[in-house]
């Protein structure tokens with residue numbers, strides 16, 4: 156995430172409820188510094204208005220930011236990966252790539268946010284946690300470097316072996332190269348592949364055969380689809396990816412089912428063409444949403460009974476198998492009845 160949703164700048168423009176605004180505005184951050192860090196990429200350093208310590212976070216985490224909308228009173232709620240030093244507790248850093256044909260969040264940050272501004276924020280939340288591994292391979296596409304920088308820092312601090320494949324259209328557009336040099340890029344751990352100089356990358360040459368190597372990747376869907384296609388090496392784990400935009404799903408045609416909000420007992424029928432969120436809103440149960448595409452994690456909801464049909468881009472296989480939470484903006488039910496912790 157480094158644009159809207161931290162980097163991909165694509166997703167988070169759907170209608171928001173008042174509850175969504177309240178949650179995203181759980182606190183306020185002041186823009187202490189804004190600087191250009193690559194062509195089309197700015198970095199914001201955000202601090203508490205009173206200089207107080209900010210909520211802790213771990214590599215892979217993101218925050219919600221309320222950024223000024225063009226000509227509207229309400230702001231746009233967007234998600235951005237934290238890319239700074241987690242051991243500096245009084246500041247957050249994000250990088251945002253300008254997406255002129257995005258949904259407005261990145262343009263707002265580039266054009267309408269200045270040093271000294273106050274922005275509402277929520278979080279941090281983390282749906283891209285760095286799992287323990289003996290060795291790491293990180294794969295970044297463009298602004299997808301943002302959640303990976305703190306992971307690399309953590310691997311370095313723990314003295315665990317790591318490598319990074321960093322792909323982009325042009326080296327001029329790649330943010331974080333200075334940070335990577337400090338983190339060990341000079342030791343041949345970082346391979347930068349700029350397509351305008353080197354042509355198309357041979358991605359499969361990077362596919363790890365060693366089950367000790369865990370892959371974490373963030374970037375455009377085309378890159379992540381290719382990384383996910385590597386699958387798990389024998390005895391190892393599948394790559395873990397974070398997407399800017401929803402994956403195109405080729406799942407079975409949805410059918411209707413019943414959803415129950417356990418706290419109120421409100422019950423709704425989710426028709427084939429609607430989401431669980433929309434069905435619950437019809438019976439007065441408001442679920443906080445942002446992306447409505449299963450990529451930001453805002454609507455995460457506990458499952459008390461039933462068999463969720465996961466259609467998000469967030470959970471890994473083990474989390475899906477547990478079946479104890481879901482993202483009802485996109486996910487559905489395999490069974491006739493689903494009971495949610497709402």
Ligand code: FES
Nearest residue numbers: 445447452454484
């Ligand atoms: S609203 Fe973003 S995952 Fe559901």
